[in-house]
Amino acid sequence: MISILRTIWKVFLHLFRKRVTIRYPEERPSLAPRWRGRIVLSRDPDGGERCVACYLCAVACPVDCISLQAAEDEAGRRYPSFFRINFSRCIFCGFCEEACPTYAIQLTPDFEMCEYMHRNLVHEKEDLLISGPGKYPEYSFYRVAGLAISGKDKGEAENESAPVDVKDLMP
Amino acid sequence: MNETIMRLLMIAVVLGGALFIASGLIWLERRLLGLWQDRYGPNRVGPFGTFQVVADMIKVFTKEDWVPPFADKAVFVLAPAVIVATILMPFAVIPFAPAMQVINLNVGLLFFLAMSALGVYSVTLAGWSSASKYSLLGGLRAAAQMLSYEVFMGLSLVGVVLLSGSFSLGRIVEAQQGLWFCIPQFFGLVVFVIAGVAETHRLPFDLPEAESELVAGFHSEYSGMKFGMFFVGEYLGVTLVSAMITTLFFGGWMGPLLPPVVWFLLKTFFFICFFILLRASLPRPRYDQLMALGWKVMLPLSLMNIVITGGILLARG
Numbered sequence: 001m002i003s004i005l006r007t008i009w010k011v012f013l014h015l016f017r018k019r020v021t022i023r024y025p026e027e028r029p030s031l032a033p034r035w036r037g038r039i040v041l042s043r044d045p046d047g048g049e050r051c052v053a054c055y056l057c058a059v060a061c062p063v064d065c066i067s068l069q070a071a072e073d074e075a076g077r078r079y080p081s082f083f084r085i086n087f088s089r090c091i092f093c094g095f096c097e098e099a100c101p102t103y104a105i106q107l108t109p110d111f112e113m114c115e116y117m118h119r120n121l122v123h124e125k126e127d128l129l130i131s132g133p134g135k136y137p138e139y140s141f142y143r144v145a146g147l148a149i150s151g152k153d154k155g156e157a158e159n160e161s162a163p164v165d166v167k168d169l170m171p
Numbered sequence: 172m173n174e175t176i177m178r179l180l181m182i183a184v185v186l187g188g189a190l191f192i193a194s195g196l197i198w199l200e201r202r203l204l205g206l207w208q209d210r211y212g213p214n215r216v217g218p219f220g221t222f223q224v225v226a227d228m229i230k231v232f233t234k235e236d237w238v239p240p241f242a243d244k245a246v247f248v249l250a251p252a253v254i255v256a257t258i259l260m261p262f263a264v265i266p267f268a269p270a271m272q273v274i275n276l277n278v279g280l281l282f283f284l285a286m287s288a289l290g291v292y293s294v295t296l297a298g299w300s301s302a303s304k305y306s307l308l309g310g311l312r313a314a315a316q317m318l319s320y321e322v323f324m325g326l327s328l329v330g331v332v333l334l335s336g337s338f339s340l341g342r343i344v345e346a347q348q349g350l351w352f353c354i355p356q357f358f359g360l361v362v363f364v365i366a367g368v369a370e371t372h373r374l375p376f377d378l379p380e381a382e383s384e385l386v387a388g389f390h391s392e393y394s395g396m397k398f399g400m401f402f403v404g405e406y407l408g409v410t411l412v413s414a415m416i417t418t419l420f421f422g423g424w425m426g427p428l429l430p431p432v433v434w435f436l437l438k439t440f441f442f443i444c445f446f447i448l449l450r451a452s453l454p455r456p457r458y459d460q461l462m463a464l465g466w467k468v469m470l471p472l473s474l475m476n477i478v479i480t481g482g483i484l485l486a487r488g
């Protein structure tokens with residue numbers, strides 16, 4: 001009985017508390033940098049596309065909303081000839097970002113991507129590609145990978161020693 | 172002739188006022204619940220979100236008004252009308268101010284009790300005619316709950332009648348000159364408020380509709396304006412019970428300075444807010460707890476109240 005009255009009184013006092021609601025369009029919510037929102041494809045510091053079209057993101061995606069096609073340019077760099085994310089299916093789980101070996105695909109703190117037409121939620125590569133490196137400003141896949149492309153031979157990457165000639169018997 | 176016109180005008184004013192307040196409660200309740208839960212509640216449509224009422228009305232009117240093929244059509248359509256009618260009727264006998272009353276029945280209190288007893292038909296028939304198990308369970312609960320709380324509601328008012336010596340609501344208010352009945356009839360007040368909550372099947376006693384177990388209880392199958400009628404009926408019930416508490420225990424229109432009607436409305440508004448506060452703060456009891464509270468606590472309490480009040484009156488001569 002007393003506890004019931006006490007409950008009523010305590011709830012009544014909530015009238016004078018501060019509201020927790022954020023009145024969205026006027027007040028902006030503060031989103032953490034690692035918030036999982038709209039997906040972008042980033043570039044490495046030199047301005048080249050980071051994505052190497054390895055399909056790992058497409059495989060990791062639990063709802064199969066990424067589709068792409070691998071291609072190779074004359075320099076020997078792999079890139080996606082098209083890259084498509086269907087945001088009407090994406091659940092923003094971030095698995096693609098975790099799967100990506102090159103930090104190319106990244107989720108950003110932006111959720112304002114409503115559309116009137118369903119098909120407008122399918123973002124193509126030119127919609128996804130941004131001009132900067134996103135969350136990992138220094139990282140460039142080809143500079144640390146042992147892969148030879150034009151302008152960078154084997155053994156020239158950072159922290160990489162020159163390749164060993166396995167047919168040479170000299171110490 | 173003049174008399175008739177005045178009376179018709181009065182009916183229009185009371186009817187319009189009651190419906191206006193009931194629809195305003197749609198907004199008020201959601202706003203207050205929001206405040207008590209540290210939110211804002213509806214605050215977008217119009218100033219402070221007051222046009223939410225209009226938006227809701229448009230929504231309810233444009234919804235498909237569907238009668239399930241398995242339902243008993245005539246009864247299904249009739250049930251929502253019954254609740255609104257039976258709850259609007261007692262507003263006729265409530266004195267809002269001296270001589271501001273549709274009709275001064277000398278058995279006004281009995282009329283109120285009779286009408287609220289008739290309200291049981293609405294929910295029970297709604298549950299029955301829907302021919303769905305959840306509705307039926309809701310209807311059964313409503314019948315048991317409202318009938319048992321009806322008993323104490325009547326008994327709790329006997330003390331008021333003893334003190335004022337009349338069944339006429341106007342006379343009851345006048346008898347409270349000097350001392351409001353909420354003090355000598357404190358237990359009567361407690362029982363009446365609890366029975367009133369149960370009678371309007373509002374939270375925490377909303378077992379007939381208990382959405383966590385019965386979908387929406389007796390009105391699960393209703394849609395569109397028929398559902399809206401139950402909704403309005405519920406808010407009208409809250410307004411009615413608040414007005415009755417004011418009239419019977421808190422001196423009706425009496426109060427200093429302000430005009431009588433304003434006092435009446437202020438007091439009623441206070442109790443409406445209290446009803447909403449109850450909803451915001453208390454959990455729903457189990458069904459057997461509800462019945463046990465009724466028969467094991469409320470009934471003895473109201474009987475004791477009658478005995479003690481009667482004894483004191485006799486001793487005073």
Ligand code: SF4
Pocket residue numbers: 039057060061062063064065066085089090091092093094095096097
């Ligand atoms: S966030 Fe999840 S659902 Fe969306 S594209 Fe990446 S893996 Fe697929």
Ligand code: SF4
Pocket residue numbers: 050051052053054055056057058068099100101102103104105
């Ligand atoms: S975005 Fe990353 S994981 Fe997906 S194909 Fe390109 S490099 Fe591979």
